[in-house]
Amino acid sequence: MHKKSVTIVRVGQGLDGTFGRMFLPGGVERVSAEPPWKDNRTDVSCIPPGKYECEINESPHFGLCPEILDVPGRTHVRMHAGNWAGDVEQGRRSDSQACVLPGLRFATLDGQPAVSNSRAVLGELMDAVSDGDPRPGVRFDLEIIDMTGEAGKGWQA
Template structure:
């Protein structure tokens, strides 16, 4: 059995977050939001675009969710449920400290751009990468492509 892959194509960015399209194994087309690019700073920036390995594990705070491994200078980057990923330093609401929040659709919640249906999208992601049996230790590949030209524009690891 070959390892599954998830692709996130970042399509928009700003103080309200970095928004993307998330393509799951099996063809489902979902959405995502991450914090804005802030030079890969811990807890406030989306991660550099590139290829990563992810492992499903149990987070004390978020429960069963994927962790993005091998992020340069970072740890505990996860894909978990949430709605907002705005720039907290600019007063925006955020459920993400540099994590990727999956969603079923883009939405505006309490006046701020966000994603909705996040718990359902996370369950769909977990099932898609683990053939319907998500459990700790399951690994899959993640590729993040920045189509905005913003997040990580000075980042060049040869994958872009």
């Protein structure tokens, strides 16, 4: 089995989050939400754009889900189910502390931009990267490309 890859192209960024188009192995297109860029600060910022390795493992809080490895200055960054990724420091709702939330489509939930059907798409993502057998230890590549010019601005790896 060769290593799979997922690509996220960030297309929007603001107080309600950083939103992207997510391409799964096989070309299936979904969407993603992450918190706004806040200079890679722990628990409040999306991560810097770049190439990462991910590993499916057991999170005490989220269960079996991918962890994004070797994020500069950060640990425990995951891809997990959730809908909102707003700026909590500005009073927006968020299910993410720097993590990537996969979704089926962009939506407005309770008056705030979000992603929909996240739990189902997380399952789809894990099946796609593991040939239908998501289990601890499965690794895949993730590339995050920022087209907003903001989500990663000023970052030097």
